[in-house]
Structures are given as C-alpha cells and as structure tokens.
Amino acid sequence: MRFYIAHMLELDIPEVVEIEEISNLSRWGYDGYLSDLVYNPMAIMIVARGDEPAAMTRRVLGFLVGRVVPSALHSGDELHINNVGTHPDFRRFGIGRKLIQEANTYATSYGALRSTLEVRASNLPAQQLYLNLGYQVAGRRRNYYSEPEEDGLFMEKWLTL
Ligand SMILES: CC(C)(COP(=O)(O)OP(=O)(O)OC[C@H]1O[C@@H](n2cnc3c(N)ncnc32)[C@H](O)[C@@H]1OP(=O)(O)O)[C@@H](O)C(=O)NCCC(=O)NCCS
Structure with a gap:
C-alpha cells in the first residue's frame, strides 16, 4: 500500500480526531490540534496520505503530533511524541513506523537530541x-x-546514535 507523509493541514483535523477517538488516544480534540498547528512553532504535526486509489477515500490514514521541548532529565531539547495513530483499516502497512521516523528526522533538524x-x-x-x-x-x-x-x-531513543 503506497502512502506518503505530509504536514498536517487544518482540513485534516476532523479525520485526525476521528482516528484519535477510534484508537482511544489522549483526547486533544479539534481545538487542541488547531491550537498547536497555529500557535506552536515547535510542534511537529504530520499525516500519512494514501497514494493509490484504495487508500484515497480518506485524507488521513495516520497521524503523529509531538513537540520539541527542553528535556526534563538531560541537557538539550527532545521531541516528545504526544499522539500517534493509524486508522484501523490501514494498520500493518508501515505507516506508524514511517510517521515516527519522519518526526524524528524533523526533530533532529530542530536540534532535538532525544525522542521520548x-x-x-x-x-x-x-x-x-x-x-x-x-x-x-x-x-x-x-x-x-x-x-x-x-x-x-x-x-x-537518542537521535544522535
Ligand atoms: C501502534 C500503531 C500506531 C501502529 O501503527 P501501524 O501503522 O499499524 O504500524 P506499522 O505498520 O508501521 O508497524 C511497524 C511495526 O510495529 C510492530 N507492530 C505494529 N502493530 C503491531 C501489532 N498489532 N502487534 C505486534 N506488533 C505490531 C511490528 O513490529 C511492525 O512491523 P511489521 O509489520 O513489519 O511486523 C497502531 O496500531 C495504532 O494506531 N494503534 C492505536 C493507537 C495507539 O496505540 N497509538 C500509540 C499510543 S502510545
């Protein structure tokens, strides 16, 4: 199943919230995602989109939200992953793995040393x-x-290793 990773858009939020609710993840709700999208420059918010007809019935197959924050335990910043989920119809296609890898790559470019x-x-x-x-x-x-x-x-996970 082909998919690609993109930055989350405001238009994606209803499907993100749907996946959040189906997956019993921490409840951010529409306003929570919108707030980080608009106001938090250190937020990492990405989605997986389908790249073939069977997977294009939805805008969002999976999503990840995290924040680059000062580490409470170590020196330097870290990415804290707050929520990650894949729609149940699209699990075990490598989407969760790719979302985390991409988020960690972004976080490294923001200077984060760890991912938590x-x-x-x-x-x-x-x-x-x-x-x-x-x-x-x-x-x-x-x-x-x-x-x-x-x-x-x-x-x-240390991102520098
Ligand atoms: C956890 C979750 C995000 C994984 O998403 P996914 O897109 O299915 O994950 P991937 O296909 O990238 O899986 C990568 C690897 O993770 C492991 N994995 C994923 N789902 C698994 C399962 N149900 N049982 C055992 N291992 C699993 C496997 O090692 C898998 O590799 P493989 O398929 O080559 O064996 C998804 O199951 C989900 O949304 N769960 C509900 C929400 C949730 O629990 N989020 C995490 C909160 S901390």
Whole structure:
C-alpha cells in the first residue's frame, strides 16, 4: 500500500480526531490540534496520505503530533511524541513506523537530541513498534493514564546514535 507523509493541514483535523477517538488516544480534540498547528512553532504535526486509489477515500490514514521541548532529565531539547495513530483499516502497512521516523528526522533538524513518549503498559503493539525503532523503556509512571487508569511506560531513543 503506497502512502506518503505530509504536514498536517487544518482540513485534516476532523479525520485526525476521528482516528484519535477510534484508537482511544489522549483526547486533544479539534481545538487542541488547531491550537498547536497555529500557535506552536515547535510542534511537529504530520499525516500519512494514501497514494493509490484504495487508500484515497480518506485524507488521513495516520497521524503523529509531538513537540520539541527542553528535556526534563538531560541537557538539550527532545521531541516528545504526544499522539500517534493509524486508522484501523490501514494498520500493518508501515505507516506508524514511517510517521515516527519522519518526526524524528524533523526533530533532529530542530536540534532535538532525544525522542521520548509514554505508552500504556498494556499496549503491546505500540511497544513493539517503538522497540523495533530503537526506543528503550526508561521508566514506569504509576497511574499515568486514566479511563481506564493504568501505568505508563516512559520510552526514549537518542537521535544522535
Ligand atoms: C501502534 C500503531 C500506531 C501502529 O501503527 P501501524 O501503522 O499499524 O504500524 P506499522 O505498520 O508501521 O508497524 C511497524 C511495526 O510495529 C510492530 N507492530 C505494529 N502493530 C503491531 C501489532 N498489532 N502487534 C505486534 N506488533 C505490531 C511490528 O513490529 C511492525 O512491523 P511489521 O509489520 O513489519 O511486523 C497502531 O496500531 C495504532 O494506531 N494503534 C492505536 C493507537 C495507539 O496505540 N497509538 C500509540 C499510543 S502510545
């Protein structure tokens, strides 16, 4: 399945929110995405678009949002990935992997030294994706998530290695 990565546009937000809701991701909602898109120059907001007829029924097959922020643990900046999701009809085509790789490439060009994220302790598919991309578990955050309440694993990857 062919797809390509593009910067998120305001027109994409309804489908981004749809994927967010289907995937039970942290709720940003329309206004949350729009706010970062318009006001946050350090936001990295990208989408995957289909590049063949079967995948062009939607504008957005998957998306990633993150922010380049000063690291709380180390010197220098890091990309914190806030949300990443692929529409259920388009999973296991490499979209999640490509979104993260592209986000990390952008973050490096912004000067980020690391890439970090939290993931639900029970979310084994996402953990597998991150481990395959070279992330490591660096900590466990007790009851980090709500609805349902659950621990979060903090994962990180050095972008310079
Ligand atoms: C996690 C998620 C983003 C992966 O997206 P995707 O586009 O299907 O991922 P990819 O096709 O790029 O998968 C890359 C690799 O990740 C791993 N992976 C992805 N889904 C997996 C699954 N269900 N089970 C096991 N491994 C999985 C595999 O190693 C896979 O490589 P392979 O297909 O060559 O075996 C997607 O399942 C999703 O949107 N889940 C719901 C939202 C979510 O959990 N987001 C992460 C929050 S922290």
